[in-house]
Amino acid sequence: MKPPNHPMDRPRGRARVRGLAAVLAAVAAVAVGVAMPAQAASTLKASAEARGRYFGTALTRGDLGITAEVNLAAAQFDMLTPGNEMKWDATEPSRGSFNFGPGDQIVSFAQSHGMRVRGHNLVWHSQLPAWVGGVALNQVQGVMENHITTEATHYKGKVYAWDVVNEPYNEDGTLRQDVFYKAMGSNYIAIALRAAHAADPDAKLYINDYNIEGINAKSNGLYSLAQSLVAQGVPLHGIGFESHFIVGQVPSSLQANMQRFADLGLDVAITELDDRIQMPADSSELQQQGTDYGKVVNACLAVSRCVGVSQWGVDDGHSWIPGTFPGYGAAMMWDSSYQPKPAYTAALNALNSGTSSPSASPSPSSSPSSSPSSSPSPSPSSTPIGGACSATMKTTNSWPGGFQSEVTVQAGSASVGGWTVKWTWPGGQSISSLWNGTQSVSGSSVTVRNASYNGSLAAGASTTFGFTANGTAATPTLTCTSP
Known part of the structure; x- marks a missing residue:
């Protein structure tokens, strides 16, 4: 393509345009x-x-x-x-x-x-x-x-x-x-x-x-x-x-x-x-x-x-x-x-x-090239129901009034065709944005189900979903089930 003639060494300020x-x-x-x-x-x-x-x-x-x-x-x-x-x-x-x-x-x-x-x-x-x-x-x-x-x-x-x-x-x-x-x-x-x-x-x-x-x-x-x-x-x-x-x-x-x-x-x-x-x-x-x-x-x-x-x-x-x-x-x-x-x-x-x-x-x-050296400790693994899956949560970021967490879902000894992770918030926390899953909420109880692309897991394989939330960072006990 024609080079965009890109003077990117200039400061990127904001200029108003009108018309159209x-x-x-x-x-x-x-x-x-x-x-x-x-x-x-x-x-x-x-x-x-x-x-x-x-x-x-x-x-x-x-x-x-x-x-x-x-x-x-x-x-x-x-x-x-x-x-x-x-x-x-x-x-x-x-x-x-x-x-x-x-x-x-x-x-x-x-x-x-x-x-x-x-x-x-x-x-x-x-x-x-x-x-x-x-x-x-x-x-x-x-x-x-x-x-x-x-x-x-x-x-x-x-x-x-x-x-x-x-x-x-x-x-x-x-x-x-x-x-x-x-x-x-x-x-x-x-x-x-x-x-x-x-x-x-x-x-x-x-x-x-x-x-x-x-x-x-x-x-x-x-x-x-x-x-x-x-x-x-x-x-x-x-x-x-x-x-x-x-x-x-x-x-x-x-x-x-x-x-x-x-x-x-x-x-x-x-x-x-x-x-x-x-x-x-x-x-x-x-x-x-x-x-x-x-x-x-x-x-x-x-x-x-x-x-x-x-x-x-x-x-x-x-x-x-x-x-x-x-x-x-x-x-x-x-x-x-x-x-x-x-x-x-x-x-x-x-x-x-x-x-x-x-x-x-x-x-x-x-990140693919390194393992974080100072991640907060994950929550205890959920108890696999029927040996289907387990889930762990860890806090990856926090700030006054909010935090970010990642949940790892792992299949047990057999493959799974879908998964559901549930937990109850201990202190009024609420999810503001979630990725790699779909959520439903009832009071303090949260249910997250797999997205269309990450529900099938081979035996022992894992996937992750993450979210940002309001409130004080917490790692509640999770349960994981598979249909």
Whole structure:
């Protein structure tokens, strides 16, 4: 595809765009009327969770004051990425002086709305305070490790994943000659990953980049690096495909490309999706944008290790696109009046009716390259009924007023064709978001049944489901039955 001419070294702020009201309102009215499958979920997050994925967005601190925008974000998304608040210039503007206040606001919003957080980012050549470039090269490693350790420790247990190294590659597949490369060579990436893992062993650790969505020189360079890191046992857990597209230019090799990284034992994720249109946009371009969003979601569903999709923003009125790509806009699933566009309907339809490959649970504790060294103790195993199955629960994350847990369901001496896990909360807890299962609640009693794709287990095999909940973390006794 034509290179998107991507000045991603610019700050990703929010710029308002206006216009298109008549066209978008008309198209949205048609889009909303598209028939959905029976029993289909009505939000992106619910539909994604039913497929064992998440659907996320990005917000900045400024966005938190816009009621309509944050209400839409809370209703539709279950993963949140801070747009700028965790980057180096925001968190360590002068050497050794850290400011986590803005990032904490994003995390607090996410926690209060049952959303998990993607940490973004720890090491990036852009939005880097000038003082870093002035550090003697023989001191850069220490500065980098201190920054990673301090920030990752501050947010330990509060983030699902970190974009540890962001946008390290040139278009030709060579590494950028930034201050980190000049000081440490290509080894800076492994050093950064090891530092992040030491600080927060439960977080999944990603390399994140743009223009790597298709198979090309840039993605080939990253693939070779990923192969090497995995072979060395470096704690790399995933690859983030930013996916800043131009309408009609989603690469045909997207699915195959994600699959080859997944085959290395890595998770993959669409991390910053948008699909910009040269303005003014017409109805055919908006329909093509819908086709593009459907392609991206279906590609993720087809790759078992694709854990989720995140759009870079919520609506066209608060998108970074017009300020960075003059003449382009309309890149989001909602217009500037918060009305859904064909892209929203296409994404929701793909989640509700697309064919998905069984997924790995998108929980922080399922990282492929390392075992968490400090996970809380699981609850006692349930007593197998008829030798069918057992279940254990462990808390993987907690914060004031809420927590996140993972439940492992294991078949006994014979295979099972479905499972049901039950427990009773001891102190008024309630689930706010659940993935890889379906729940029903009666008072303090919870029943979780398998999803369509993870009910069949061979003898001794296991699967997991997870949830975020309100209240004080607890690990009640579970019972597991199989029909």
